[in-house]
Amino acid sequence: MSLRDPNPASKNRPKRVAIVIANPAVSSTTGWPVGFWWSELTHPYYAFHEAGYQVEIFSPAGGACEADAMSDPRDPSGYSETDLISMGFVSTPRLAKLVTQTRPVSDIQVADFDAIVVAGGQAPMFSFETATALTQKFVEFYEAGKVASALCHGVAVLRYAVLSSGEPLCKGKTVTGFANVEEDFADNAVWGMGFLPRDKHLMPWRIEDELKKLGANYVSAGLWRGFAVRDGNLITGQQNFSGTETAQLIIETLGR
Numbered sequence: 001m002s003l004r005d006p007n008p009a010s011k012n013r014p015k016r017v018a019i020v021i022a023n024p025a026v027s028s029t030t031g032w033p034v035g036f037w038w039s040e041l042t043h044p045y046y047a048f049h050e051a052g053y054q055v056e057i058f059s060p061a062g063g064a065c066e067a068d069a070m071s072d073p074r075d076p077s078g079y080s081e082t083d084l085i086s087m088g089f090v091s092t093p094r095l096a097k098l099v100t101q102t103r104p105v106s107d108i109q110v111a112d113f114d115a116i117v118v119a120g121g122q123a124p125m126f127s128f129e130t131a132t133a134l135t136q137k138f139v140e141f142y143e144a145g146k147v148a149s150a151l152c153h154g155v156a157v158l159r160y161a162v163l164s165s166g167e168p169l170c171k172g173k174t175v176t177g178f179a180n181v182e183e184d185f186a187d188n189a190v191w192g193m194g195f196l197p198r199d200k201h202l203m204p205w206r207i208e209d210e211l212k213k214l215g216a217n218y219v220s221a222g223l224w225r226g227f228a229v230r231d232g233n234l235i236t237g238q239q240n241f242s243g244t245e246t247a248q249l250i251i252e253t254l255g256r
Contacts, residue, residue, distance in 0.1 A: 014052055014053055014054045015048075015051070015052075015053045015054070015114045015115070015254050015255075015256070016053065016054045016055075016056070016112060016113045016114055016115075017044075017048050017053055017054070017055050017056075017113065017114065017115045017116070017117060017250070018055075018056055018057075018058055018105075018108050018113045018115070018116045018117070019041060019044060019045065019055060019056070019057050019058070019116075019117045019119060020057075020058045020059060020060070020105055020116065020117065020118045020119065020134060020154075021035075021036035021040075021041050021057060021058075021059050021065050021099065021102065021119050021121070022035060022036045022059065022060070022065065022119070022120075022121050022123035022124045022127060022128075022154075023035075023059050023060055023061045023063070023065055023123065023127065024064075024065065024066045024123065025122075025123040025126045025127040026126070027122060027126055027202075028126055028204055029196070029200060029201065029202060029203070029204055030190075030195065030196065030202065033066065034068060034121065034122035034123045034126060035065060035066040035067050035068050035121050035122070035123050036065055036066075036067055036068070036071075036099075036119050036120070036121035036123060037067065037068050037071040037119065037120050037121035037122075037152065037153075037240050038067045038068075038071040038072060038073070038080065038083070038086040038089070038090065039071060039080070039083055039085070039086050039240050039241075039243050040071075040119035040120050040121065040151055040152055040154065040237075040240055040243050041057070041089075041099070041119050041243075042083075042085050042086040042088075042089040042090075042243070043085055043086075043243030043244045043247065044117055044119070044151075044243045044244070044246060044247035044250075045057075045089065045095075046085050046089075046244075047243075047244055047247035047248060047251065048247055048250075048251070051251045051256050052256055053251075056103070056113075057098045057099065057102050057103075058102055058103050058104065058105045058107065058108060059102040059103075059104065059105070060104065060105055060127070060128075060131040060133060060134045061104055061131075062102055062103050062104030062105075062107075063101070063102060063104075064099070064100045064101065064102070065099045065100075065102055067099075067121065068121050068122050068123075071083075071086070071121065071240065072086070072090065073086050073087040073090070074087070074090070104133070105131075105133050105134045105137050106133045106137075108137055110137070110140045110141055110144055110146065113141075113146070114146060114147065114254050115141070115146060115147035115148075115149060115250050115254060116137065116138060116141045116146070116147070116148055116149065117149045117150070117151070117246070117247075117250070118134070118138065118149070118150035118151070118154035118155075118157050119150075119151060119152070119154050119243075120150075120151055120152030120153035120154035120155070120156075120178070120239075120240065121152070121153060121154075122153060122202075122203075124153045124154050124156040124157070125153050125156055125203050125204060125205070126204065128156045128157055128159070128160060129159075129160060131157075131160075132160075134157060135157055135160045135161045135162075138150075138157050138161050138169075139161050139162065139163060139164070139169060142161075142163075142169060142233060142234060143163065143164060145233060146233060147233050147235060147250055147253055147254060148169075148233060148234055148235070149234070149235040149236065149237075149246060149249075149250055150177070150236055150237070151177075151228070151236060151237030151238070151239070151242055151243060151246045152177065152178050152237065152238070152239045152240050152242065153177070153178050153203075153207065155175065155176070155177030155178065155207050155211070155236055155237075156177075156207065158170040158175065158177075158211060158214070158216070158236075159205075159207075159210050159211070159214070168214040168215065168216075169234070170211055170214050170215070170216040170234075171214055171215035171216065172215055172216070172217070173216055173217065173231045173232075173234055174216070174217040174219060174229055174231045175211055175216045175217070175218055175219070175229065175231065175234065175236045176218065176219055176220050176221075176227060176228065176229050176236045176237065176238045176242075177207035177208065177211065177218070177236055177237075177238065177239075178206075178207045178208070178238065178239050179207075179208055179220040179222075179223070179238060179239070180206055180208045180209065181220075181222070181223050182223060182224065182239055183201070183202070183203060183206050183208075185223060185224075186202050186203075187201050187202050190202055208220070220238055221238060224239065224241055225238070225241070226238070226241045226242045226244065226245045227242055227245060228242050228245040228246040228248075228249045229249075230249050230253065233253070235249050235250055235253065
């Protein structure tokens with residue numbers, strides 16, 4: 001499918017992007033609360049803002065959303081303490097408030113936006129199977145010739161996205177998403193800290209494996225490397241270090 005002009009009648013208006021973050025969920029493997037990942041919202045948001053785009057934040061069900069703790073640059077673990085873009089976002093009351101009052105994806109009017117971006121975090125792996133409004137909206141964007149994008153575990157949306165033809169959206173497409181080598185790394189980390197027995201995995205299934213089963217051409221750049229790939233109007237990013245790369249591909253596709 002070729003990328004058509006998403007709004008041929010209004011070439012001078014700012015481009016508009018709908019970013020979708022996951023609602024809070026509970027991991028079925030650990031019992032921990034899980035949510036979206038800050039950098040997968042804030043880094044694309046910053047890139048789009050710098051390009052003059054208008055951005056709105058949605059979630060599958062709407063309402064207040066919570067981030068995975070380790071994605072917060074203020075978290076005692078220090079895992080994300082160098083993420084200054086996220087620190088700036090969470091420290092700006094007007095911006096931080098946006099994640100407490102997200103609108104449901106059912107409110108998105110495809111005609112009003114040029115792209116949809118589905119951010120990751122752990123929650124999508126446990127909640128997107130039942131997020132039918134999200135998968136339907138994602139397919140609407142794609143079939144309208146607009147940019148449909150997802151990154152990291154947000155790529156879970158492609159496991160459930162089916163075209164009007166009945167074919168999986170990702171079949172025959174070159175895509176990326178959280179890689180098996182990264183899942184192995186995460187599993188080893190929680191095993192080493194004694195949080196899970198070694199016969200349990202952090203995630204209930206794996207992006208790379210499932211997309212390959214659906215006929216996608218899965219590619220990655222290796223462990224924890226920022227990476228995004230475009231196939232027509234489908235754009236995917238590998239993991240939480242790929243938010244900027246994903247946004248840049250979208251900006252290159254849509255223009256300024």
